Amino acid sequence: MAQTGGAEKTGSRAIMREETERAILDAAEVVFAEKGFGGATMQAIADSCGLPKANLHYYFASKEKLYRRVVERIFTIWLEAADSFDTELSPEAALRSYIARKMQLSREHRYGSKVWANEVMHGAPIIQDYLETTLRSWTETRVAVIRRWIAEEQVRPVDPRWLLYMIWATTQHYADFAHQIETLNHGPLDDSQWASATETVCDIILRGIGIRPDADRPA
Amino acid sequence: MAQTGGAEKTGSRAIMREETERAILDAAEVVFAEKGFGGATMQAIADSCGLPKANLHYYFASKEKLYRRVVERIFTIWLEAADSFDTELSPEAALRSYIARKMQLSREHRYGSKVWANEVMHGAPIIQDYLETTLRSWTETRVAVIRRWIAEEQVRPVDPRWLLYMIWATTQHYADFAHQIETLNHGPLDDSQWASATETVCDIILRGIGIRPDADRPA
DNA sequence: CGGCACCTTGACTGGTTGGTCAGGTCTGCT
């Protein structure tokens, strides 16, 4: 009864450990997103996943190390989401796919997005190195792709950075400011609202950079 | 020597009080923005404006009351920034002016924007009433204006809410994510970069909703 | 079955924080 700790008792030692770590990370993601790093307490995270506080410190040496793992997890998902950006060939397909994917992630990983936003807003004290290495090189790659599109006159000449920031800002807004959006909407967005928002964001941005959607609906 | 507290000793009692309150609010805005509500300490705010901590509690009964005043101040600036939205006549002039003003505010009130973002991200525990009353009615007014533009076929038919969210998200991104932007930019944006970003944001959004900038530069 | 490594946990601690308060200082008014 003491050992269970909410997880299955089947599975090898290593798997059990992974499951417990993931349960802690999931709980921590929500608590950090809702309270911020300073406002979150190890006790609240422990309660949220049904473990005694001392047990958290067995798996994660300190609050900061736990927090770092949470932020790293989001960052990885963020980066993987960009694959479609450069596997597609046309600017329209690439951007439409990337924006739609980011909107989907805002819906499915609201708390992760909030933790990331929090961390960056506070000056990225924990993951500054990621900004300077991984994010910077990722961005430079995509900027180069957009510049190529512009050179090929497939896209109206705009500074690629402002375009990327616009995509990041708009898509992540639906996660970070979900509470505001839901207050104005008298409740969570339903499936059709998410689809409508995604389509509108895609259309405005694509038209905005000079790509006319080829499927113009007749009035 | 004891009474001065960093403020001028000239001026009436009421003016001195206002000046001290504003100094505290200014310091609190920065500290809350950088550390979050939970991470900020009254001691840090006191140190930042050169007052003993006990003095803060003379002017603001509690940390939460001080925080509320900070958020209220930003919110008021936010709302006033929207005047141009409905004093201008054409959609192009109105939106261009509104977006440019919001970009300017992101540059001048970075910390205020961050505090607001923080508050909303954490579920608006302190200012939920503002979202439900002032912000809601403000939004409904602007939505009605945009709907009229659409009915008059001055603007392509898009859900006005997704358009507003896009404007809010994109402009505020330059304040809330300033650290990320500056890391990628190897330093703060200069005047010409701010102008370029503002222009690009305006152009993409206006073109995106079917307004062709009338001053198309010849290639 | 015996021993060892891994896991769990209640109780504890050193340090920090928001908030209080008594006593002092200064200002404006009469």
Added chain:
DNA sequence: AGCAGACCTGACCAACCAGTCAAGGTGCCG
């Protein structure tokens, strides 16, 4: 000048928090 009330502040406290620890439980391997 003298006083009342506004203003200032060092010292203090109860509450809370991250992190520790030692004692005990559990599964695995020989």
